[in-house]
Amino acid sequence: MKAVYCTAYGSPEVLKMVDVPKPLPQADELLIRIHASAVNSGDVRIRKADPWAVRLFFGFSKPRKSILGGVFSGEVVEIGQAVTQFKVGDSVFGSTGMEFGAYAEFKTLKERAVLVPKPESLSHTEAAIIPFGAMTALHFIQKAKIKAGQKVLIYGASGAVGSSAVQLAKTFGAEVTAVCSGANMELMKEIGADKVINYQQEDLSVHNEKYDVIYEAVNKLSFAQSIRHLKKDGVLILGAAGFPQLLRSGFARMSGRKVLTGLIKESVESMTFIKGLIEQEKFQPVLDRTFSLNQIAEAHEYVDLGHKKGNVALKVTPDA
């Protein structure tokens, strides 16, 4: 099968197309023909070993998992003899988690992995871009216990996580203020934001507003600003997990605020919840650009720029 190997840490050129044997499913596994994947900030962080600590978890000189790609939409083409919940021909979408391996034509996964039936209304390309941002945002929004009528600020609202957070906070009944650049203001309205702030023209202070929840999705809002605009009993979500966030969360706790940070937990329950919202037309994919598998280096170059609108899809089969 065709796959993309990450041959070293570095610039997008380290990603090389290779021919490797198609994997075989174990008794409790599915073989999935991947129709589409996505290039997420997570893939880019690992490719670049950014932060450096990536090397401690994923391999010192190059990623131990040679094939990156953490999300997919595809079709079950073979099942192990102990599989009971899926059959050949099922369309599924989900996450490969820490196994990665979705930048390839085929992938084996346990039937209990984080995958669910694909909503019929979505193409594989649209479905593949959902799990990363949506599961991340859902994890924090559920933990923050967002309630109807609360004022929620999403900072970095036009990225994969931010655009999911805007939509999810709306479904929980919040009044949502989205912060993004001027180019993305219209998109924010389209996905349901009540108010939009263009960070290139206005500082948060101009609005003199206090929020019940601030979801800092892209690590760009100063710590002082986030505390100044958070209600005394408010919740600060520091979504970009890392050492700076741990440090900031310590300071925020000292100021009496509740802080949520750290790595998210992906689950079948989250995917089922998100699938339900898609079927009720309460959640939509936000697709920026689509690349084919052999354009992987270009796709990574684009995501490296740090200004994608929602998500970048990777078509593995031409009609995905």
Ligand SMILES: NC(=O)c1ccc[n+]([C@@H]2O[C@H](COP(=O)([O-])OP(=O)(O)OC[C@H]3O[C@@H](n4cnc5c(N)ncnc54)[C@H](OP(=O)(O)O)[C@@H]3O)[C@@H](O)[C@H]2O)c1
């Ligand atoms: N905790 C976890 O387990 C977990 C899981 C997944 C992801 N994450 C982290 O979540 C973060 C966000 O991920 P993502 O995939 O959403 O990123 P992304 O899609 O690559 O973010 C791109 C967005 O960032 C916005 N942006 C860039 N500079 C900005 C600024 N100065 N102010 C406001 N917005 C700005 C851009 O909007 P404009 O073009 O409008 O500027 C763009 O839409 C990453 O750090 C990722 O590592 C954490």
